[in-house]
Amino acid sequence: MNNFNIKIKHSLSFLSNVSILVLSLMIFSLISCNKDIIEKSTEWTELAPTKLDENAGNWKPCVLVNADDIKIPEALSTTTPQYQQELQEVKTAQANLTNSQKAAIKYWSAGVTLRWNEIMRALVAKHNLAPQNNTDGTYPIPNQANPFAYPEFPFSNPPYAARAYAYVCVAQYDALVAAYKLKQQYKRPAPYKIDATITPSVLKSDLPTYPSEDAALSSASVELLKFLFPTEVEFLTVKAQEASFYKMWAGAAVRSDIVAGDSLGRAVAAKVLAKVKTDGMKNAIGTQTLWDSLAANRNAIGEEPWKSMESPSRPPMLPFYGGVRVWLIPNVAAVRPAPPVSTKSAEIQKQITEVKSYTTNPTRENLAIVHFWADGTGTQTPPGHWNAIACDDIKKAQMSEVRTARNLALLNMSLMDAAISCWDTKSYYYYPRPSQLDKSIKTLTGLPNFPSYTSGHSTFSGAAATVLGYIFPSNKNHYDDLAKEASNSRLFGGIHYRMDCEVGLQVGTNIGNFAIQRAKTDGAE
Amino acid sequence: MKKYLLIPGFTTISLKYRYTLIAFLLPFFIQAQSLTDGIFMPKNNFCGGVMVAQDQFKDYWEGTTKRQNLNMGTMTMKSVGIMANYGISDKLNIIASLPYVYTQASAGTMSGMSGIQDLTVGLKYKVLKVKDLSANIIVGGSIPTTDYIAAFPLAIGNQSKTLFGRTMLHYLNANGLTVTAQGTYTMRSNIKIDATNYYTDKNIFSNEVAMPNVANISLRAGYYSHRIEAEAYIEHNATLGGFDIRRNDMMFPSNKMIATRVGITAFYRIKPLHDLQVVANYAYTLNGRNVGQTTSVALGLMMAFDFNKTSKTDIKY
Numbered sequence: 001m002n003n004f005n006i007k008i009k010h011s012l013s014f015l016s017n018v019s020i021l022v023l024s025l026m027i028f029s030l031i032s033c034n035k036d037i038i039e040k041s042t043e044w045t046e047l048a049p050t051k052l053d054e055n056a057g058n059w060k061p062c063v064l065v066n067a068d069d070i071k072i073p074e075a076l077s078t079t080t081p082q083y084q085q086e087l088q089e090v091k092t093a094q095a096n097l098t099n100s101q102k103a104a105i106k107y108w109s110a111g112v113t114l115r116w117n118e119i120m121r122a123l124v125a126k127h128n129l130a131p132q133n134n135t136d137g138t139y140p141i142p143n144q145a146n147p148f149a150y151p152e153f154p155f156s157n158p159p160y161a162a163r164a165y166a167y168v169c170v171a172q173y174d175a176l177v178a179a180y181k182l183k184q185q186y187k188r189p190a191p192y193k194i195d196a197t198i199t200p201s202v203l204k205s206d207l208p209t210y211p212s213e214d215a216a217l218s219s220a221s222v223e224l225l226k227f228l229f230p231t232e233v234e235f236l237t238v239k240a241q242e243a244s245f246y247k248m249w250a251g252a253a254v255r256s257d258i259v260a261g262d263s264l265g266r267a268v269a270a271k272v273l274a275k276v277k278t279d280g281m282k283n284a285i286g287t288q289t290l291w292d293s294l295a296a297n298r299n300a301i302g303e304e305p306w307k308s309m310e311s312p313s314r315p316p317m318l319p320f321y322g323g324v325r326v327w328l329i330p331n332v333a334a335v336r337p338a339p340p341v342s343t344k345s346a347e348i349q350k351q352i353t354e355v356k357s358y359t360t361n362p363t364r365e366n367l368a369i370v371h372f373w374a375d376g377t378g379t380q381t382p383p384g385h386w387n388a389i390a391c392d393d394i395k396k397a398q399m400s401e402v403r404t405a406r407n408l409a410l411l412n413m414s415l416m417d418a419a420i421s422c423w424d425t426k427s428y429y430y431y432p433r434p435s436q437l438d439k440s441i442k443t444l445t446g447l448p449n450f451p452s453y454t455s456g457h458s459t460f461s462g463a464a465a466t467v468l469g470y471i472f473p474s475n476k477n478h479y480d481d482l483a484k485e486a487s488n489s490r491l492f493g494g495i496h497y498r499m500d501c502e503v504g505l506q507v508g509t510n511i512g513n514f515a516i517q518r519a520k521t522d523g524a525e
Numbered sequence: 526m527k528k529y530l531l532i533p534g535f536t537t538i539s540l541k542y543r544y545t546l547i548a549f550l551l552p553f554f555i556q557a558q559s560l561t562d563g564i565f566m567p568k569n570n571f572c573g574g575v576m577v578a579q580d581q582f583k584d585y586w587e588g589t590t591k592r593q594n595l596n597m598g599t600m601t602m603k604s605v606g607i608m609a610n611y612g613i614s615d616k617l618n619i620i621a622s623l624p625y626v627y628t629q630a631s632a633g634t635m636s637g638m639s640g641i642q643d644l645t646v647g648l649k650y651k652v653l654k655v656k657d658l659s660a661n662i663i664v665g666g667s668i669p670t671t672d673y674i675a676a677f678p679l680a681i682g683n684q685s686k687t688l689f690g691r692t693m694l695h696y697l698n699a700n701g702l703t704v705t706a707q708g709t710y711t712m713r714s715n716i717k718i719d720a721t722n723y724y725t726d727k728n729i730f731s732n733e734v735a736m737p738n739v740a741n742i743s744l745r746a747g748y749y750s751h752r753i754e755a756e757a758y759i760e761h762n763a764t765l766g767g768f769d770i771r772r773n774d775m776m777f778p779s780n781k782m783i784a785t786r787v788g789i790t791a792f793y794r795i796k797p798l799h800d801l802q803v804v805a806n807y808a809y810t811l812n813g814r815n816v817g818q819t820t821s822v823a824l825g826l827m828m829a830f831d832f833n834k835t836s837k838t839d840i841k842y
Contacts, residue, residue: 035715035735122728132773150772309634311595359636367674371719377775378724385721388730435634442636494636 040392041118044110048203049400053524056402057181060522061174062327062409063272067181070267072260075186075210078194086254087195094201094251101249104242109202109250112214112243113172113404114391116221119239120168121380121387123229127156128378130314130449137312141285147230154229158456159321159419161381163281164228166327166409166416168221171272173409175220175265176213176402182264183208191254200251209253213401215244215261216268223269227276275325284321291315294430304343304437306430306451316450322424327413328514332424335510337503340431340453348437351497355434356441359494366492367444373457373489374445382457382486383415386464389482393472406524407471414463414515418508422459425507426451434494443494454504455496458487462508463515470516483508560620560647560663561743563695563705566612567831573609574827576804582817588769589814597678598632600817604642608827616651623670626681635679642682643667647689657698663691675778676718676734683778685736686714697749703756704746711739716778725779726768734779737766747790754792761785770815784813788821802827 057067064070076083093101108115131140131151140151147153154160188210192198207213222240226233244262247253294316295305308314322332329335341347358366375382390411394404431453435441448456465483469476487505490496519525566572580602584591606624613619623644629637647665654660666688675684693707713736722730740763747756767781788808794800804825810818 037715037729037731037733037735039730041730118730121722122730125722125724125728128724129771129774311632364672368719371674371676372721374720379720379722380728388721441634443634444636447634 041110041114044114044395046109046203047111047401048398049205049403050398051400051403052205052207053400053402054180054184054207056177056400056406056524057179057184059177059402059406059524061177062170062413063275064174064178064268067177068185069271070178070264072182072211072264075188075260076256078188083194083254083256086256087191087198090191090198090248090251090254093249094198097249101246104246105201105250108214108243108246111395111401111404112217113176113401113408114395115243116168116172116218117165117387117391117408120165120221120225121384123225123232124156124161124164124384125378125380127152127154127229128161128376128381130155130157130377133312133314139314144230152231156229156381157317158375158381158383158460159284159318159423162383162412162416162419162460163276163279163324164225165383165387166412167228167272167276168224169405169409169412170327171220171224171269172217173402173405174272175216175268176405178264178268179211179213179216179261180402182211182260183213186210188257190252192251198251202247202250202252205252209247209257210260211264212244212247212253212257212261214247214253215258216265217401217405218243219262219265220269220272221265223266224272224276227273279325280323281321283323284318286315286320288315291319294319294427298430302344304432306432307436308449309433309435309447310449314449316427317448318423319427319450322420322427324420326417326420328518329417329421329511332421335421335507336425336428337454337507340429340497340499340503343432343437348497351499352434352438352441354498355491355494355496356438358492359442359444362444362492369485369489370444370493373486374493375457376446376448382460383412383419383464385486386411386415386460386468389479390464390468390471393468393475397472403524406522410471410515410519411464411467413518414467414512415460417511417514418459418463419456421507421511422454422456422504423450425454426456429453431500434497441494445493445495447495452496453500454507455487455490455500456504457490458483458496458501458504459508459511461486462505462510463512464508466509466512467515467519470512470519560645560649560665560691561693561705561707561709562745563659563661563693563697563703564749565615565649565651566610566618566829567833568612568614569832570612570829571609571832572611572827572829573607574802574804574825576604576606576608576823576825578604578606578806578821578823580819580821582810582819585817586813586815587772587774590772591818594633596633597630597635599630600679601629601631602681603627603629608825618649619646620649620665621646628679628681630679638674638677638679638681640673640681641671642673643669657696659695659697661693661695663689663693665689674719675716676720676723678775680778683736684716685778688712701749702747703749704744706744707742709739709741711741713738718778723777725777734777736779737764737781739764739782752794752796754790756790757788758790759785759787767815776815780815782813782815784816785811786819787811800829802829 061067133139142151142153142155144153187208190209192200218240222236225236244258248258298305375385390408394407431451433447433452435443435447461483465479469479487501491498491501581599583593583599604624604626606622608622610618610620624642626642627639645665645667647663649661649663652660652662668686669682669684673681689709689711691707691709693705695705697703716734716736717732718734720732722728743758743760745756745758763783764781767779769781770776786808788806790806793803804827806823808821
């Protein structure tokens with residue numbers, strides 16, 4: 001007994017010593033740690049395009065009929081006193097840079113299109129929050145005409161986000177195509193090529209600077225974003241000012257370049273705005289009668305219709321978004337998949353059993369996949385996640401502004417078509433979620449409040465991986481693996497059946513191929 | 526006084542886990558009572574035991590607005606923790622605890638989580654003792670022992686490594702009347718979540734989350750004897766920073782969290798069972814911000830061993 005106790009005593013003092021050591025290490029590691037979070041893109045270096053793409057004015061725009069639809073005043077000759085005065089303004093600006101101007105030069109020179117994409121994704125994340133129910137159990141709807149009142153407009157859920165990304169990217173691309181066209185028309189070189197005493201603080205370029213591509217794409221972006229995120233006007237105005245003028249502060253553009261770019265960007269935006277305002281989005285929410293008809297259609301053929309699992313019962317998210325105007329596919333019926341198996345079939349019971357197998361004692365690896373791709377409340381949404389993936393790879397490839405905008409427009413037109421097609425399918429088949437058919441299924445992520453068949457994540461991912469795999473052929477397998485993982489994440493999370501994921505991925509791939517058809521004929525290759 | 530001190534108080538052995546995340550809402554009240562009371566194990570004495578606890582809430586504060594969530598119903602966190610305290614010397618104790626945690630929501634479709642949570646280790650040192658009054662300092666930390674999910678309403682913990690320093694004034698007179706006041710500062714490390722971006726009061730494109738540090742003060746008063754101990758306490762916890770939950774948003778690990786709690790603790794030592802110690806604790810959250818209005822109950826069994834003696838039956842008080 002004595003020996004035993006002595007042994008225990010020795011082990012306890014040993015344990016104490018170990019604990020003290022561990023504690024000291026923890027103290028050291030915590031004291032030396034820095035809490036600041038570094039976002040990857042803050043470390044982006046200046047854009048040095050591998051190709052100038054100076055003839056992008058001949059590429060096919062998306063909304064404009066022709067690149068030269070937009071007229072701007074003729075460029076001032078570099079010999080005029082007015083231009084000389086502008087050169088002087090550049091020099092003065094360069095000599096008197098504020099810290100915020102220096103920061104703006106560093107920030108925007110990484111790529112103006114990429115920066116706007118990032119800003120837009122942050123806005124989506126900020127506004128991606130579902131309204132709380134009223135006390136009577138109904139739900140308030142955000143009002144674009146009164147955007148600051150609760151619930152703030154918009155609720156940027158995935159369909160809303162897909163539409164926002166697509167329209168902004170299209171406006172950016174068209175503005176750049178128009179700007180590049182005019183650059184070749186006027187061929188006015190950068191100020192440092194006119195006046196050798198000007199040393200730019202950004203990389204020199206052979207691209208003519210009239211009109212400014214930065215101002216054109218920034219003004220086009222802001223005009224669209226003001227409409228899509230009307231509570232953000234103040235913030236956006238400041239950003240657009242920086243983005244438009246940073247090259248003047250850096251000695252690489254003059255005021256008239258920027259003024260012309262701004263007016264070009266606004267003119268392009270006006271055409272894109274006319275389109276977005278008539279795209280059918282205003283009918284996407286529907287009414288109680290219409291929602292009831294979706295369920296009645298299913299009851300009529302003996303199928304169990306979807307119902308909201310939220311309390312109080314929430315109307316489905318944008319159930320008539322399937323009627324919004326598409327970009328690339330002929331129409332939604334052309335890509336709508338075959339019906340799902342019956343809600344009363346033995347096959348669906350098998351699929352329910354599979355879902356449950358993933359939610360019971362999930363592996364850590366599967367949980368990580370579920371959470372990595374969840375992209376729910378307060379995030380950039382799945383289309384935003386794919387934009388982030390695209391932006392990282394575009395940055396690595398050092399694409400010109402116009403090629404960046406072209407590729408992001410292709411990606412986001414296909415993502416919006418994926419959203420439209422998927423939401424059409426969801427309302428068309430109005431299929432219940434696994435937790436509705438089997439109440440014992442507990443989900444590992446939030447259960448989306450709209451029908452199950454097909455999976456939105458899978459459709460988005462199929463489209464995105466197809467488009468990106470075309471743009472970056474050497475990464476194709478990688479994108480396909482990501483898409484498969486994103487698709488599986490919804491099955492692992494217990495919110496989708498295998499059929500939702502597999503069919504969604506196929507339809508998405510199909511939609512992506514329409515984008516590739518456009519890519520082959522838009523003149524950029 | 527030594528005879529009262531053999532078995533350290535065990536009231537809020539609740540550890541960090543009781544508060545850690547019953548749905549995220551209370552991630553920071555910390556630690557075994559032996560880290561918050563003024564009682565020391567004598568040299569070469571060891572005390573170990575098991576505690577079961579349940580924390581529940583239905584109402585919570587979303588920012589400063591009190592509400593319920595019908596899609597969660599009542600949130601419950603159950604836990605089983607082991608705890609140990611060893612007297613390195615009469616003035617220096619080392620204390621450790623480790624819980625297994627299980628969470629559940631009574632409504633909605635969201636799955637509960639379970640697993641072994643964070644190991645807490647602390648050193649308690651008696652700096653000085655003047656008559657019935659002693660001053661103690663406690664330093665320690667905690668570290669997650671498993672790779673559990675952190676950013677989920679039913680997560681079992683928040684994955685932050687912590688380091689805490691506490692100063693304490695402890696009064697215990699010959700009649701057994703006792704008063705303890707303490708203040709604690711807890712540093713929390715950043716955490717990594719399984720996501721590519723998240724929104725606090727701004728969007729952040731990163732999987733890393735900055736966790737605000739935490740301050741805690743408490744006052745406890747009661748009666749100690751060899752057979753029975755009873756204490757009432759009030760404590761206030763506040764993160765130093767963090768952000769409010771937005772209307773209808775989810776809770777997040779780096780929320781601003783403030784809570785004021787009251788509780789009572791009682792011990793009884795059963796003589797025929799070699800002074801096996803039974804511990805019970807009850808606590809209630811009076812007011813808070815971004816936390817649940819939690820009701821906590823805990824029950825535990827503790828046993829002391831004196832390794833200065835040849836066998837535990839020889840324990841002398």
